[in-house]
Amino acid sequence: MRIGLQEDLDTLQATLLDEGELCIRSLRGVMQAVRERDPELADEVIAFDDEVDSRYMAVAQEVESLLARQTPVASDLRFVLAAIHINLALERVADLCVTIAKLTKLVYEVSPDVKLIEAFEEMASRGEEMLRVSLDSFVKRDLAGAESLVDLDELIDRANRRVVQHLMALGGNPSLREWGLRMIVVSRCLERIGDHAVDIGEQTAYLVTGEFREFTDASHPD
Amino acid sequence: MRIGLQEDLDTLQATLLDEGELCIRSLRGVMQAVRERDPELADEVIAFDDEVDSRYMAVAQEVESLLARQTPVASDLRFVLAAIHINLALERVADLCVTIAKLTKLVYEVSPDVKLIEAFEEMASRGEEMLRVSLDSFVKRDLAGAESLVDLDELIDRANRRVVQHLMALGGNPSLREWGLRMIVVSRCLERIGDHAVDIGEQTAYLVTGEFREFTDASHPD
Amino acid sequence: MVTVPESQTVPVTLPGVNVDAVAERGRPLPARELREVVFDVQGLGVSYSGNMALQDVSLEVYRNFVTAFIGPSGCGKSTFIRCFNHMNALIPGARIHGRILYHEQDLYGTDVDPVEVRKRIGMVFQKPNPFPKSIYDNVAFGPRVLGMTDGLDERVERALHQAALWDEVKDRLKASALGLSGGQQQRLCIARCLAVEPEVILMDEPASALDPIATTRIEDLMHELKRDYTIIVVTHNMQQAARVADMTAFFSVTRGGEGQRTGILIEYDATDKIFTQPSDKRTEDYVTGRFG
Amino acid sequence: MVTVPESQTVPVTLPGVNVDAVAERGRPLPARELREVVFDVQGLGVSYSGNMALQDVSLEVYRNFVTAFIGPSGCGKSTFIRCFNHMNALIPGARIHGRILYHEQDLYGTDVDPVEVRKRIGMVFQKPNPFPKSIYDNVAFGPRVLGMTDGLDERVERALHQAALWDEVKDRLKASALGLSGGQQQRLCIARCLAVEPEVILMDEPASALDPIATTRIEDLMHELKRDYTIIVVTHNMQQAARVADMTAFFSVTRGGEGQRTGILIEYDATDKIFTQPSDKRTEDYVTGRFG
Amino acid sequence: MSAVSAGLRSSRRRGVWAGRLFMAFLLLSLAIGFATLLTLVVQVVFKGVEWVDLVLLLEPPSADPQIAGARPAILATIYLGVLLLALTVPLGVGTAIYLEEYANRNRWYNRLLEINIQNLAAVPSIVYGILGLAFLVRGLGLGRVLLAGAMILTLLVLPTVIIAAREAIRAVPDSIRQGAYALGATRWQVVWRQVLPAAVPGIATGSILALSRALGETAPLLLVGALTYVSFNPTLLGDFTALPVQIYQWVARPQPEFRDTLAASGIIVLLVILLAMNALAIWLRNRYERRW
Amino acid sequence: KPATPAGTAVPQVAGRIESDGSSTVGPYTQAAAEGFERANSGAKVVVGISGTGGGFERFCKGETDLANASRPIKYTEAVKCQQAGIRYIQFLVANDGLSVVVNRANTWATCLTVDELKRIWDKGSKVDSWKDVRPQFPDVKLKLYGPGTDSGTFDFFTEKINGRSKQSRSDYTASEDDNVLVRGVQGDQGAMGYFGYSYYVENKSKLKVLRINGGGGCVAPSVRAVQNRTYRPLSRPLFIYVKRESFRRPVVAAFIRYVIENEAKIATKADFIALTKAQLAKAKRQYNTAIRNR
Amino acid sequence: MATGEATAADQRIALRAPRRRWGEDVIKGALALCALLSVATTIGIVAALFLPAFEFFEEISIVDFITGTNWAPLFAPSSFGVLPLVAGTLLVTAIACAVCMPFGLGAAIYLSEYARARTRKSVKPALEVLAGIPTVVYGYFALTFVGPRLQDLGLPVGVFSALSAGLVMGVMLIPTVASVSEDAMSAVPRDLRDGAYALGSTRLQVATRIVVPAAVSGIIASYVLAISRAVGETMIVLIAAGGQPNLAWNPLEAVQTMTAFVAATGQGDTPTGSIEYKTIFAVGATLFVMTFVMNLLSIRLVRRFREVYE
């Protein structure tokens, strides 16, 4: 057993999970900011991104060092490649949170549409769940868990579509219109968090099966 | 000289550039579809994504094989890591084109706002330029070229902000409103194509300098 | 498929890209049906004084491929590779079971002359083993013993060229081969083997005694040579197998009844496959360094 | 910094993560000021019968680090490592210039006794070189010649434990060491060296004669041992340096006036740095295999 | 490199015949030696075996062949053997150790020493006889005593023993020495605890073979005064004879009983002694032969 | 062990006697020593065969008690002894008849004159064939065998036949070992050789001995012929030289006495020819004088 | 365990030797003394041979000695041309070499290249027995067996001849040559043989073109050893060669060698101190010089081959 390699792999996974946890915190924070229309909290979330970024950097550095030093092959190599992708996905998730935070700040004076906020809450909690499931199944090399993400994602997508419908129906009020234009992006961001979770799931599947496969293909919707 | 390694690295770069070219074609195609409100053309762009995906897969496979077989270190390793990121960025660019194509299809009956289309045209051609510059500087290991992307990106961002302002000012007409809601996403997509080009530039910088550095940080806007 | 009309777009030119070349250099190996089989090993086993050292190996070696054998120490790699040119016949007590067909002809059939076999199937050894003669005489040795003495000079020069050694030694062909560096010696041994114009070159850990730079050169050379020759290489260095080989066979050891160890073939596949997605757990454990 | 109030969120639990451990295992090496210097090499050079084999090397070796020396063949790695325990004194014609301070004391000062130095600074060689004696006697040899014969049995057992060999040999301590496998022999040599309780262990290509599995075990062992010892290792295998070493020194060769080759130190830095972003072009060329 | 479909059959009959002829020559070479040995032994045994009895072993010589024995000669030969061992082994091994382990080979006097010893090995034994007569018997005033005989035989075989011991010591791999030095052993500890034990089989066989040659020597003993008629058991500082001298004298007698029969039986006894020693040497060699 | 021979009522003596010298006389001394030791269990006699010259060398250095000699001491040797203060007594102990032998297949030669022998053996002789010896002999190639040039036998033979010691042709096969000469003559039809009587006696069946005409007719070597001096000129005396100083030791005196008393028996045992009465009487006289003077 | 607590000062003291190691120096001295014994031996030999030899050369011109063709030191008038002895020595040596070199090498090749390990293990020591038989025995074997057999073959050879002595000496030396050569050939790495076999060589080609050339320095060493043994051999020639100085270079005739002369004269009855007696030393010194020169040459030769091949 190559102790050095396994240690490095463990460290890498731990850093990734750490990053995942921070992303989830970020997501919660920004949803609170949306719910409570709290620009300060939004600022904190924006600042908190540095934390995630530092983990992102750490993972990148670890990956580079590991590849340079340990020559991983086969499943070890797939693990490292998966880690690269997951790292990117998580960093994007955090960025999306930042985007949401920024959008929130732009429209915090507008009193929000309650139904919409509820939809967002639902999407966010689904997103959080998906992130958890994705990381969890990654750690457990759990193919079924990873594949279950597709179904979860469908739920978020549906919520997103509902939000778009709702916003389109919203009409009139110019301030609300701006708000709506911003919120459609928020919704899209939340939806994309789900997409990233699916990406992570795909990486798990790749890690386990050794095959590249997209769970869903944007250009070939089922 | 490790002939095998260099050959593999060359192949990898060639596949990446191929993929880049396909992305640019995709972008042109989808802009034509937007301009001409041509749902068939949009469909073709959507189908064309398979081409890009196949390159994406090829790069991923090549990277895996290269890492497993060649044990690259130092600049070679950075090249491979950069290739992974660039591959992802390009794939995203193509996905964004698909998204635009889909959005176009949803609203092709609506006669578009000419100013907006012009803005999109501008954004798209800037995006195309950025992609070109980014790949070009990657190939030439041209740090200055890569850094110039930040300025180019600023132009796209500005166009994006103008689009949003314009859309916000658009008001009234419900069909136009839906169109606007869709178009804001299109604008965002085009803007993000620029972001991806910047990402590619960042990878070039990493490859050349060996240091991780984000040209701009979403959470720390200058 | 690509219906985005090209005429509509100015051709996209990106520097440094030759898309055709990419296609030509395509990594995937030719399909199985298209490969020409040089050796067809069928249920091969080797025993030393009754102890099975290797059992029931069946595989095909393809023309103009580099085929690598990897596996833990004592799994019979050397034993196996030595079957291809009758080198086992020199070991008292060694017995071969099963068949090796060389171009569909039984290599161990009656009437097969080991000398003829070795002429067609050259071998390079672990430690560079130049004869204590001049560089020229080393390369000329094979042709001389085989009576191929016409145009000897050209033959020697050609072999040294092929082994990428000519430029380094052309001014001192009469100097002792022992004065060469380890890496040069090994290339000389390859040249020596090429001088008799074999079809196949067997290499038993050809670079394990060399430093990394010399190793790189040998690997490059193998890369070059596979255009004209079929190469079989045993290596302990998995990275080396990964780098140079088109096909890789992984051997391992099973423990029989009385603690007897017998080598078996675990997996034989394209090298990429072996090193990224081996289908056998034992292969995976070995290549990831998790064996034992 | 993290002002998102944790109390507001249910603790996020993810399986398999121990965030503290991650922090503790943090890759970055201790800052230069915090490292304890064991050897301070100052302008060291070595000549063999007047030919400089190594010139002007200055570096610091830190305590409880694994320090690797890499470089092309003949660049003086072995020459250098042998300076640390006076092994060059055994070569007629070898001369040392410059200084090596060992805990601030000149290793080549007058009155310094090579035997005392070698007691503190052990060495493991390229090829396992067990003495043709029993396993026990091999390990007991050092203590015996140094007169440390009290509690010899425990000492031997402890050394074998540390070298991760005890379980494999505890039932046959009286058997000949030559009956061990190559990897076991090398671990025995390590145990032999540990038995005299050195502070530093020098290893000159300790795994180059071993198969990959045995090599892995030796590398693991080095990883273990660095907790208690300071290890200096010469290796041809760059991957090995990359895996085991904290610090890596890259040596290369310059050609002097009359084609004379002299080894010089090109770069000495944290291993990660050497293998991902070497600051010298020559290092980069060497580690990426683009040398020569 | 067109496909090889046939032609693995031998194409060179001539080579086969040359091989057989050569083989015949080799067997002949071996046969000549053994045929001679056999004839010789058969002749001797045929003539003398009857007289190998207790009289021969236990009685002193006599003018009457019927009751003539060789007890003093046999005993003296045995004493000589023991003395030779006691003198040659320490001196020879000591010299060999000096040359191999201590002497700096770059010094002219050490090189001269080596050449000198090689040369002494080739000096005819008769010259040693002259030397012994001039310096031991007369110069030292030792007289014609057993000790003088032993000493001259010592000088005679010393070069051979030195050369054999040097070979044996040189065959001990340097890695063993380095390993011991690296553990803090002093030079003598290295020699005494590692090198000598490892070299013992080589030294022993070399010494014994040299010794058995010395015991068959006649000429130098005659010169230093081995007598032909001694009826009492030999002492260190007393008159002596030796078996080969006794045989030589018997052979020169006119009476056929002496000339043929008794001489032959004496030869048988001598052969048995020598064979026993050779056997011992071979046993030692096989018993302790080492593979490194 | 056999008991002391009857009749010798000599009291037992003990001690060691060193002797060295002629390899021809060696067996004689050895036979004597054997009997003497048997009679005196405390006595030890050792015998070396360094050759007459070697024996005298040691003798004159005082290393030995007795010197066995197949010729009388030479002037140079005597000088050496004198310088070293070694005084000695010469005892004639036996006779030898140098025998000239040919191959058994030699049917022509039976008796040769001294002149003929000289023609064959003298320095610069060109006699290569038997025909050259006597015209009526067949033309068979003559092959010569003789003792080593440094032996007493060679000295004696050359002196008596060629007129001067050591003057001889040199192109013959020489050997220290007379058995070797026997072999030589035995194996070669044209061979001729000469050596001590004992070697002829022991090999009578293999060789043919020549009669020698020394002026008094053809005589073959035999005990009688030697003893009554008709075998001429090749009868030669054998000596033991005794150091006077040693003679004072009872054991040495006893040994000489033993030799004189048992001279005939010893000579027979060693294949030599016993002393004539006159010779024996002289020896006894010498012994008695020596005893008195010691 | 790294002595964690030890301060630099402690280690400063510790790097010194606790005490001077006198024993080591004493041992080295003792060993050097052993080595010096061989020098003393040589000096002794030179003194023992050359001092009397110089006396000899005071009386006899060294030129006559070296160039003279008639050897009759003990005849009267005497003649001191050593060439016949040298010729005899060389002739017998040449005959012995003609036997032991090819056949010794043949046996060595057989043992190292053809024989199985088991055969080698038993045959080689058996062969070595041949080298241990006392030379007296060989002498009589030559005289009583080989000579007559040669005559049986119809050769016009005398009872004594350089031929029979040389032949037997050659046979006696076969094991020496075989054993030393075989050692050298076994030391040729297996790789080289494998390399040659892999090129399609036959066993014969491997043995003659690879192994023998690679072992040539060892083979030469064995030859040199055999030559010097042949030159120095005494008893066989003393008994079987016939003591007849002979410049005829005819192997069928009897010859005298230098050693035989020394041995014969040494035990004869030449008065010591006489000029005749001193010939022993003159001849002995010549013999010594001959072997010495030959050895120097061979050391050179062997070293040259070593350089080429190692």
Ligand SMILES: Nc1ncnc2c1ncn2[C@@H]1O[C@H](COP(=O)(O)OP(=O)(O)OP(=O)(O)O)[C@@H](O)[C@H]1O
């Ligand atoms: N000449 C021989 N006689 C008997 N057994 C042998 C012989 N050669 C090899 N073996 C045995 O056959 C088995 C396979 O040996 P082989 O040398 O082929 O292994 P390998 O895979 O080449 O090992 P390595 O990697 O150490 O070179 C081993 O168990 C070995 O002990």
Ligand SMILES: Nc1ncnc2c1ncn2[C@@H]1O[C@H](COP(=O)(O)OP(=O)(O)OP(=O)(O)O)[C@@H](O)[C@H]1O
């Ligand atoms: N004992 C010696 N006598 C003379 N020169 C020597 C000796 N040992 C080494 N050298 C020379 O010193 C230089 C450095 O040798 P060294 O063995 O230290 O290199 P290295 O880096 O260990 O090489 P490798 O990787 O081949 O082991 C070489 O040029 C070598 O020829």
Ligand SMILES: [Mg+2]
């Ligand atoms: Mg092998």
Ligand SMILES: [Mg+2]
């Ligand atoms: Mg080295």
Ligand SMILES: O=P([O-])([O-])[O-]
């Ligand atoms: O031994 P010799 O009688 O011949 O002197």
